[in-house]
Amino acid sequence: MARETLKSRLGFILLSAGCAIGVGNVWKFPYVVGQSGGGAFVLIYILFLIILGLPVMTMEFAIGRASQRCPVKAYQALEKKGQKWHIHGGFALAGCYLLMMFYTTVTGWMLHYFYLNASGKFVGLDSTAVSGQFDEMLGQPGIMTMWMAIVVVTCIAVCIIGLQKGLEKVTKVMMIALLVIMLALAVNSVFMDGAKEGLSFYLVPNLERMKQVGIINVIVSAMNQAFFTLSLGIGAMAIFGSYIDKTHSLLGESVRVVVLDTFVAITAGLIIFPACFTYNVDQAAGPSLIFVTLPNIFANMPLGRLWGSLFFLFMSFAALSTVLAVFENIISCGMELFGWSRKKSGFINLVLILVLSLPCVLGFNLLSGVNILGGGIMDFEDFLVSNILLPLGSLVYLL
Secondary structure: OOOOOOHHHHHHHHHHHHHOOOOOOHOOOHHHHOOOHHHHHHHHHHHHHHHHHHHHHHHHHHHEEEEEEEEHHHHHHOOOOOHHHHHHHHHHHHHHHHHHHHHHHHHHHHHHHHHHOOOOOOOOHHHHHHHHHHHHHHHHHHHHHHHHHHHHHHHHHHHHEEEEEEEEHHHHHHHHHHHHEEEHHHHHOOOOOHHHHHHHHHHHOHHHHHHHHHHHHHHHHHHHHHHHOOOOOOOHHHHHHOOOOOOOOHHHHHHHHHHHHHHHHHHHHHHHHHHHOOOOOOOOHHHHHHHHHHHHHHHHHHOHHHHHHHHHHHHHHHHHHHHHHHHHHHHHOOOOOOOOHHHHHHHHHHEEEEEEHHHHHOEEEEEOOOEEEOOOOHHHHHHHHHHHHHHHHHHHHHO
């Protein structure tokens, strides 16, 4: 059977960028920039993107294109007899499953909050009630499971439809909509009363703030952010390299993906900081920023229901684009390893990922007493992916 290919260069760029762009671009990057010296941190971050991110991404694309195989099979096709590089292929696939074990839950949170905003559930609530919505959601395994299942079923269905008619077509629409919504949110924010102070805190180089954090800490933080923002090391990019021909310049395409990812990350700060300074709230990071701080701002903002809905639609698209890309990787591995059809691989992985995602969902309620290495189930899964599989996988690609 002839290998499927992507229909257009734009489809390849948006699929790859969609894999890289995720919730970390919004709930981590702006906060780290603001706390670590503003524009000075951004310059160091861009430097590490150039010397670390681009080479690894180009190598992932190259392995995929040269082998014309899924990441697990790619090493077997390229390595010399007796070499053991193919072992990393198994770890890469395990990393994809591990990532989806908690990322599907987080994506479900985004959809739930889009529903809450669009349906006006926050209208008339005080700050305590708005903040309490997040804890209320975490305490309801039924609600959490429902949204997680919607994410898994929808994304698997898109992948089953096919590479061009399903994944590429849907991702194009979603990514273009994401960029348009993001720009609208940024324009709204930069015209707020506190925009000048917020943007100054965010982007103007501040050496005093760098010294407070520690120059070495800032450099390490910038390196880590550049390392992890592009979803490198688990073969998620390699699969798209296998879907393009040799007329594409892999370095050039990598540059475009990195530019898009960085644009989204920086623009997220243009949305967040003016709003935080206008409404005089502390800048936070992680879930507390997305599900507590920002909903409170939207609840007090003119047309807050509209802007809140658009923001969580933007976040949903950012998360879904990553889920779709990783699901394609997983499904393609099933097709090549076991000879399954796209539909059969999709249905088998649908059941598998639903089951594997349940511990993360239940870790916030029924299994909240489970403690692994000082954290909950989601913290442990995130640690394995972010601190072990991604950096070690990237090192393998460099070697």
